[in-house]
Amino acid sequence: MEQSVNIVSRLQWGAADAKQKETMKGSPRRVVIHHTALQNCKGLGGCRDLVVSIQRMHMSERQFDDIGYNFLVGGDGTVFEGRGWGVVGAHTKGHNNDSLGIAFMGNFNNDTPSKEALSSVKQLLLSGVSQDFLHPQFVLFGHRDLGTTACPGENLYAALPQLRSTK
Template identity: 75%
Template sequence: MDSKVNVISRLQWGAAAPKQKDKLKGSAQRVVIHHTALPSFKGLTECKNQLVSIQRIHVKERGFDDIGYNFLVGGDGTLFEGRGWGVVGAHTKGHNHDSLGIAFMGNFNNDTPSKEAISSVKKLLQSGVSQGFLRQDFVLLGHRDLGSTECPGEKLYAALPKLREVK
C-alpha cells in the first residue's frame, strides 16, 4: 500500500497561520478520535468553510494557538490537515504531548461514520506509522476514554474497533 495519502493542506482549505507550534518529542504513542459535534458536510466547499469556522472558534473562543486537531475527515473520506504530523495538538486536555487528535466531521451520537471516512483514517494511520510519525504499537482511544465527554459520539465510538485493525 502507498504510504502517502491525499490530505487537503492547510493552505488549500484556507487556514490562518498558527500563533505557535510545538513539536511532539518523538513519534505519537496514542491516537485520540473525536467528532466535531457539528452537522456533517460532504461538499469540499462546505467542509472548507466549516474548518475555517472551527479554527476561528478554537483560537478566538478557546484560546488555542491553532485548530485543536492534527487531522480532520469529512463524510466523503476527504482528509484535511489540522496541525499536521509531529505537532502537539489541543484536542484532549492533559493528553496532547504524546498523541495525535483526529476529528470526524459530524455528530456521531446519532449518525454512523461513513465507510469512506473510516477507510481514509485507517490509511492515514498506516501512513503515519510508515513515515515514523506514529508508533507501530500506538493505542487508539476515543476522547471519552480520557475525559468526561460523550465525544466521539456513540456511533463513532462503536466503530473504533474498525480503526484498530490498522496494525
Template identity: 70%
Template sequence: SDMQVYFPIVSRQEWGAVTPKQKEALKRSASRVVVHHTAYPSCKDLAECKTCLVSIQRYHMKDRKFDDIGYNFLVAGDGTVFEGRGWGVVGAHTKDHNSDSLGIAFMGNFSNTPSKKAIVAVKQLLQSGVSAGFLQPGFALYGHRDLGNTECPGEKLYAALPQLRSAS
C-alpha cells in the same frame, strides 16, 4: 509535505487556515491516537467542508484560546482528509493527553454511523503515519471519552473504533 506521496491530504493552505499563534513539535513519534467528532453538522462537499474548517479554527483560536485548530487531522464523510495541525505537532484536543498523541476528528455528530469511506481514510492516514515515522507501530487508539468527561466522539463513532484499531 512529503506525506502527499502516500496519501492526498487537503493542506492548510487549500482550506484557508490562518497561521497558528505558535506550534510545538512532539518530542518523538506519537504513541496514541485520540478520535473525536467535531459536533458540527457534517459537510457535503469541499466548499462546505472548507467553510466548516475555517469556523472550527476560528472557534478554537478565538473562543477557546488555542494556538490553532485543536486537531492534527480532520476527515469528512466522503473520506477527504484535511490537515489540521498536521504530523509531529502537539495538538489541543484532549486535556492532559496532548504531549504524546495525535488527535483525529471526524467531521459531524455521531449519533449517526460514520461512513465506511471516512473509516477507510483514517486507517490509511494512520498507516501512512506509521510508515513515515510520525506514529509508533503499536500505537494505542482511544475515543476522547476514554480520557475525559465527554460524550465525544459520539455513540456510533465510538462503537466503530475497533475497526480503526485493526490498523495499528
C-alpha cells in the same frame, strides 16, 4: 500495498497562521478520535468553511494557538490537515504531548461514520506509521476514554474497533 492519503493542506483550506507551534518529542504512541459535534460535510467545497469556522472558534473562543486537531475528516473521506504531523495538538486535556487528535466532522450521537471516512483514517494511520510520524505500536482511544465527555459520539465510538484493526 499501502495506499497514500490525499490530505488537503492548510493552504488549500485557507487556514489562519498558528499563533505558535510546539513540536512533538518523538512519534506519538496514542491516537485520540473525536467528533466535531457539528454538521457533517463532504469534500473540499463542502467542508472548507466548516474547517475555517472550527479553527476560528478554537482560536478566538477557546484561546488555542491553532485549530485543536491534528487532522479532520469529512464524510466522503476527505482528510484535512489541522496542526498536522509532529505538532502538539489541543484536543484532549492532559494528553496532547504524546497523542495525535483526529476529528470526524459530524455528530456521531446521531450519524453513523461513513465507510469512506473510516477507510481514510485507517490509511492516514498506516501512512503515519510508515513515515515514522506515528509509533508502530500506537494505541487508539475515543476522547471519552481519556476525559469526561460523550465524544466521539455513540456511533463513532462503536466503530473504533474497525480503526484498531489497522495494525
